Amino acid sequence: MRILGIESSCDETSAAVIDSDGTLRGHVINSQQEHAAFGGVVPELASRAHMRTAVSTIRKALVDSNCDLNQIDGIAVTAGPGLVGSLLVGISIAKGIALAGKKKLVGVHHLEGHIFSTLLEHPDFEPPFLTLLVSGGHSEIIFVDTWGTYEVLGRTRDDAAGEAFDKAARMLDLLPKSGSLHGGRIIAESATNGNPAAIPFPRGLSKEDTLDFSFSGLKTALRTHIDSLSERERATLLPDIAASYEMAIVDALVAKTVKAMERREVKKVALAGGVAANSTLRRKLNQEVAARNGTLCCPSPIYCTDNAAMIAAVGRYHLMNGTQSGYDLDADPRMKL
Ligand code: KG4
Ligand code: ZN
Numbered sequence: 001m002r003i004l005g006i007e008s009s010c011d012e013t014s015a016a017v018i019d020s021d022g023t024l025r026g027h028v029i030n031s032q033q034e035h036a037a038f039g040g041v042v043p044e045l046a047s048r049a050h051m052r053t054a055v056s057t058i059r060k061a062l063v064d065s066n067c068d069l070n071q072i073d074g075i076a077v078t079a080g081p082g083l084v085g086s087l088l089v090g091i092s093i094a095k096g097i098a099l100a101g102k103k104k105l106v107g108v109h110h111l112e113g114h115i116f117s118t119l120l121e122h123p124d125f126e127p128p129f130l131t132l133l134v135s136g137g138h139s140e141i142i143f144v145d146t147w148g149t150y151e152v153l154g155r156t157r158d159d160a161a162g163e164a165f166d167k168a169a170r171m172l173d174l175l176p177k178s179g180s181l182h183g184g185r186i187i188a189e190s191a192t193n194g195n196p197a198a199i200p201f202p203r204g205l206s207k208e209d210t211l212d213f214s215f216s217g218l219k220t221a222l223r224t225h226i227d228s229l230s231e232r233e234r235a236t237l238l239p240d241i242a243a244s245y246e247m248a249i250v251d252a253l254v255a256k257t258v259k260a261m262e263r264r265e266v267k268k269v270a271l272a273g274g275v276a277a278n279s280t281l282r283r284k285l286n287q288e289v290a291a292r293n294g295t296l297c298c299p300s301p302i303y304c305t306d307n308a309a310m311i312a313a314v315g316r317y318h319l320m321n322g323t324q325s326g327y328d329l330d331a332d333p334r335m336k337l
Pocket of ligand 1: 010134135136137138161162163165166181182183184185188273274275276277278279304305306
């Protein structure tokens with residue numbers, strides 16, 4: 001069985017081809033550039049950009065995979081959660097291909113995609129394990145009992161970790177007027193040579209016996225700190241501010257993840273989602289997991305941010321287990337895991 005995966009839930013148009021043995025044959029990611037001028041993803045622009053690039057993205061993934069549509073057996077497409085207009089573009093194209101070529105169709109949960117991202121490079125990393133799923137829209141600690149069986153142990157009560165990074169980049173006026181809007185990557189770059197202990201930013205819910213996160217207090221503390229500085233001080237102290245802010249997020253994520261390890265007596269941990277590309281998070285979590293005789297599985301950064309390879313991997317699992325969607329498959333912007 002050979003599966004074509006399609007991802008269009010936010011501002012990445014992506015397509016990938018995976019074989020039944022898990023070999024990734026081809027993978028193309030087109031990150032939309034049109035949002036930078038607006039300082040955030042504009043839903044209608046995102047849908048239109050998916051509409052323009054989806055076919056060429058799929059075509060390129062097929063060419064890179066050295067195959068054509070006749071050799072594809074199933075189509076996996078992100079059905080939610082995400083921006084409804086963006087999801088509808090991917091789903092409509094997936095249905096069209098499935099209908100015309102009499103192929104199987106399966107709608108995929110975007111977060112299940114992130115959970116499966118570990119499988120792409122580490123096929124031996126089997127459940128049960130914990131996944132720290134941290135992206136622009138989600139911050140969750142998920143217990144993966146078996147593939148397909150998930151229990152959310154903790155989640156953010158306000159902003160997602162990626163959102164906290166993105167808002168900080170905006171507050172510090174670091175977002176470019178064109179190109180990528182990944183504020184987390186920009187904060188991480190600004191933090192190079194900064195002192196992560198320079199500013200004692202709060203670690204949300206650190207004293208409470210919960211696996212939930214909260215980043216809104218941190219965001220307010222940054223605002224207050226920025227307002228107390230002159231423009232010159234802001235520029236000079238930027239590496240310290242960025243490093244301290246980054247460390248406050250990383251500390252909170254790591255503390256709750258190791259708490260979950262201890263609570264559930266789990267030794268295996270996986271990182272997923274766009275924020276998992278953060279090297280400070282990868283390093284600190286690895287140290288803490290190893291200190292508890294555990295193992296951390298980190299996908300390469302390209303499989304952390306949104307991509308179709310992870311969607312194809314979920315599709316492969318479901319289709320091989322006989323799960324399929326009908327042609328009434330609809331976008332579900334708030335789809336539950
Ligand atoms: O998974 P993703 O591509 O999209 C969503 O499903 O949300 O995650 C995007 C998020 C953004 O908030 C971005 O700022 C963050 O991931 N991100 C990072 C890094 N690269 C991307 N955060 C921290 N450090 C990075 N290196
Ligand atoms: Zn995502």
